[in-house]
Amino acid sequence: MKDYLKMVIxxxxxxxxxxxxxxxxxxxxxERIEENQLIVLQDAILEASGITDYDDTISTFEANLEVIEAEGKTFYIDGEGRVSYTFEGLGVWGPIFGVITLEADFETIAWITVIDQEETPGLGGVVEERTYLDNYVGTSMYPELRVSRTADADDINEVDAIAGGTRTSERFEAMLNEAYQAHRDVWLTLQESAGDA
Amino acid sequence: MNFIRMKYTKWFNISKDGLSKNNPIMIAVLGICSALAITNQVENALAMGAGVTFVIVGSSAVISIIRNFIPARLRMVTYMVVISSFVILVQMFLEAYFPFIFAALGPYLGLIITNCIVMGRAEAFASKNPIRYTLVDGLANGLGYTYVLVLISIVREALAFGTILNIRVMPEAWTDWVVMAIAPGGFFVLGAIIWIFRELTNNYENA
Structure with missing residues (x-):
């Protein structure tokens, strides 16, 4: 009993x-860890705006991008009217987090960066590679993005799926569309109220 | 104190054990997983070596201090809790101050917890010896691990990327050996280094 007590203590x-x-x-x-994560996000947004030559991320970001927050959504707008927002969702093995930049029309994709993912390296993991994400540039999010498994992804809404990463592609498509719908409503309301004022 | 007399001090023998006679990688063949995974760049090997050395020294010291209070049946659990705490400390530190190294080491940083060297030193040395010897033993084993890692990574980085610490060492015409950047290359280099070292120190295992 005494031994037992000693162990518990x-x-x-x-x-x-x-x-x-x-x-x-x-x-x-x-604080520092959060700052580092913020810098990674800001680097991705700056890259989408074509700004790559700078020393201090935070001050460059503040000088070049306008941040608008509305209804819990955050929009980052660059000098040419391109709008960035973050998206996240569940991939096959873990969460995927990234940032997407749309042209001023809020429909055409200008840039996508995947910041965090835990998909299978070489298969679903391709989702973070620049060469794959480049396929998205120029396609339209409106009314809906489709990740296509056939050879001819030439429709304005279609992008090639990842070979060997079908389920990752499906989840990625779903999370992009979901984030787009959620942000589009807020964005349109914002534009309307800006028009009224 | 001259060298002959120093050879008979306990300090000297403990250090020699960790660095060469019972080197954790080359003689005991522990910690191989991380030695293969993160040695394709010297920078990563240094960071990993420093991390493991810190965890060995820190956890061994704590275990040595509380060794007389640890209930025999809770020995392993206590080691695990102490070691994991130190690993999480290293992880937080690197994530806050060296985010790029943190990203490069990826999951292997957390896997220091499962590095047999740490657990091995806790059970074999720290739980039986006073703290002043434990610190020497932890440091010797950590450095013994680190220098082998650095040796492997120098060979691998030079052959795979033509650089050492990101400084170009190979001639421009050098063709990178892709195999050295991936795990099989690590196996070749590690095998060769263990062979050379055992040959030089006349360390043969009896059949």
């Missing part, structure tokens, strides 16, 4: 001590 002390140390470290580093 030991485990409690061990647990509390390690938890305290880790919470402390988390508090110390959280």
């Amino acid at each position: 030991f485990v409690l002390i061990l647990g509390v001590t390690t938890a305290t140390v880790l919470t402390g470290m988390d508090a110390l580093t959280r």
